[in-house]
Amino acid sequence: MTELLPNHVGGRWQTGSGAGVPLFDPVVGTELARVDATGLDLPAAFDFARDIGGAALRALSYCQRAGLLAAVVKVLQTHRDSYYEIATANSGTVRNDSAVDIDGAIFTLGQYAKWGDALGDVHALRDGDGVKLGKEPVFLSQHLQVPTRGVALFINAFNFPAWGLWEKAAPALLSGVPVIVKPGTSTAWLTQRMVRDVVDAGVLPAGALSVICGSSNGLMDQLQPFDVVSFTGSAETGALIRSHAAVAHRSVRVNIEADSLNSAVLLPDATPGTDAFNLLVREVVREMTVKSGQKCTAIRRILVPATVYDAAAEAISAKLRGVTVGNPRNESVRMGSLVSRAQLNAVREGLAALQRQTTVLHNGSEQALVDADPAIAACIGPVLLGAKDADAADSVHDIEVFGPVATLLAYRDVDHAIALAHRGQGSLVTSLYGSDDGALARTAVQLAASHGRVHVVSPDVAQTHTGHGNVMPMSLHGGPGRAGGGAELGGLRALDFYHRRSAIQASPAVLAGLGLH
Structure with missing residues (x-):
């Protein structure tokens, strides 16, 4: 049996009296260690x-x-x-x-x-x-x-x-x-x-x-x-x-x-080909793939004007197609695994629930893995879903799939985008993308009531902003409502x-x- 990791309590190291729960390598499936707290005073x-x-x-x-x-x-x-x-x-x-x-x-x-x-x-x-x-x-x-x-x-x-x-x-x-x-x-x-x-x-x-x-x-x-x-x-x-x-x-x-259904909002002035549009695409792909989407702050909903929905779908999907998934020990792999097969099953179940009200825009769940056996590894490629009728897609505003999954949603005008963001019932973070400083400021204030952090990205901060999902110690981390109120x-x-x-x-x-x- 593998090592039983000791606990440190009462000023000394103590192992539990039970057999322990095994910890696994989620890619190759080998047992690494065991943990147990049975019998501790x-x-x-x-x-x-x-x-x-x-x-x-x-x-x-x-x-x-x-x-x-x-x-x-x-x-x-x-x-x-x-x-x-x-x-x-x-x-x-x-x-x-x-x-x-x-x-x-x-x-x-x-x-x-x-x-x-x-x-x-x-x-x-x-x-x-x-x-x-x-x-x-x-x-x-x-x-x-x-x-x-x-x-x-x-x-x-x-x-x-x-x-x-x-x-x-x-x-x-x-x-x-x-x-x-x-x-x-x-x-x-x-x-x-x-x-x-x-x-x-x-x-x-x-x-x-x-x-x-x-x-x-x-x-x-x-x-x-x-x-x-x-x-x-x-x-x-x-x-x-x-x-x-x-x-x-x-x-x-x-x-x-x-739970937190964080969003990214593209303002109407950020049309395809503009710097702001490209910044949203880059950040969405990064947030979907960093730690395989297993971040409380990851982007789950992407809100874009209905007029650019198709262009956004293609731009994000094009970048996702270049993401290699598999064994993190292989230098060609960009995205590793989920933490366990149990988490992989949870992601698949969540995907199935969301797909009842969305369409699949990019399906990385069927892509080949690099140096990993799909029967063993807890790996899944990024999946981009979409819903042009964002109001009717209730599950998107209620179910968080804790993995490399996000949904593209179309909005009619800025007020509609703000209302959709609020449907997350309280989130850790939302990010805004555009070039109109006044519009960005007004929208940020409107979103602040239901978000712990509003991350505003304009072309002038393209090289200096800290990232939608990066939690900096200088800023608040937490959110109202379903995000926990902490x-x-x-x-x-x-x-x-x-x-x-x-x-x-x-x-x-x-x-x-x-x-x-």
């Missing part, structure tokens, strides 16, 4: 993180904790090559796609280390200015934020085993809150290895970082009132978390990132989730002694 694990790890982190100032993040960055950079090997083996990603996850994680950590260093040698954060409570300024109210005295539980998805950990852990650790991460099971190896390297390097206090692989059973039961939980995954599981007693009765703070990143705004706000009412002399940043 979860109450003791959470108590250790909360009491030992939390106390050690809170004893440090923000700039000292920023130094911890910088030390973590150095550890991860030292082992970077091994992370790429794991990503290829366990996630089936080509090198460029692995970089989105691994290098994106390291970059995000580095940013929070810089931002945290600028907060200074303080233990609490000022929240606004002091306000007098009477006519004379002798008794005032000063709001501040202090680290919550609990643990941060991360229940993560399978698609970003590196970035999914560190984009949450960076602001949590900087805030002074210990982390327990439960990675998505099918790709847990990379998360576990990163935690192992950081723990073994001894750069964090004991109890500051724990990892539990395998089943999530019992984790929510351990949460206490000052703990927080962050979940990334399906809306159904998110609903279960929200209804759990820890949240419903103990008021545990929860952040959820769930908020991550956004610079130092991310620290809000891990802090408690309080008002100190006192004399100016006392308030001056609070030592606030």
Whole structure:
């Protein structure tokens, strides 16, 4: 039997007592390792993180904790090559796609280390200015934020085993809150290895970082009132978390990132042949194929004027025809596999549902694979669907196929395009393409209410925009409605989730002694 990856809880490495769940190479089908959390003393694990790890982190100032993040960055950079090997083996990603996850994680950590260093040698954060409570300024109210005295539980998805950990852990650790991460099971190896390297390097206090692989059973039961939980995954599981007693009765703070039917909108001035039209085509193809479409921020709906529908269909399909799919170890392969055969089956089922109300414009699901056996590999080529009657295609606005699948939709006018984008019921991101600055600005404001991020691409930013699906630590990551209603990143705004706000009412002399940043 392959290695049973140990969990790190209670300040030590511990293996589960069960046989474990196997992790596979999704391209060649070989078993890589097993994960299991059976028999772990979860109450003791959470108590250790909360009491030992939390106390050690809170004893440090923000700039000292920023130094911890910088030390973590150095550890991860030292082992970077091994992370790429794991990503290829366990996630089936080509090198460029692995970089989105691994290098994106390291970059995000580095940013929070810089931002945290600028907060200074303080233990609490000022929240606004002091306000007098009477006519004379002798008794005032000063709001501040202090680290919550609990643990941060991360229940993560399978698609970003590196970035999914560190984009949450960076602001949590900087805030002074210990982390327990439960990675998505099918790709847990990379998360576990990163935690192992950081723990073994001894750069964090004991109890500051724990990892539990395998089943999530019992984790929510351990949460206490000052703990927080962050979940990334399906809306159904998110609903279960929200209804759990820890949240419903103990008021545990929860952040959820769930399903998201993100869109790309081509404005009427971006006719075929223009730079803006070509930018949309390029970005759609990139978002359909990066990580085989397994991104929460990937473009799922492409909204174009009805007059350019056919031209857009041909332009996008032409580029998709050049995408090679198969074994990521082959240098000619541009797009690797999905993470598992189970995920491949889910994509096929989702495609079947969407095809009932759409037509197939490009069918990469039948293309030959490179160095991969279609009977074993979890590979599928990109599929572009289409619906000229976007209003009638209800399923397109309701079903997210988590793979290399997108649907082209025709709209009548800009108001119709905005209405269609809103039919996603809340999304992480939408992108706009055009050359008319005024029209782009007006449309962006109209879309903002149902999207966590509006990514505007005009020809003047063609070489500098960061990409529709790239989540930058400087900007908000989250979205309303079906996207979960959560908020991550956004610079130092991310620290809000891990802090408690309080008002100190006192004399100016006392308030001056609070030592606030």
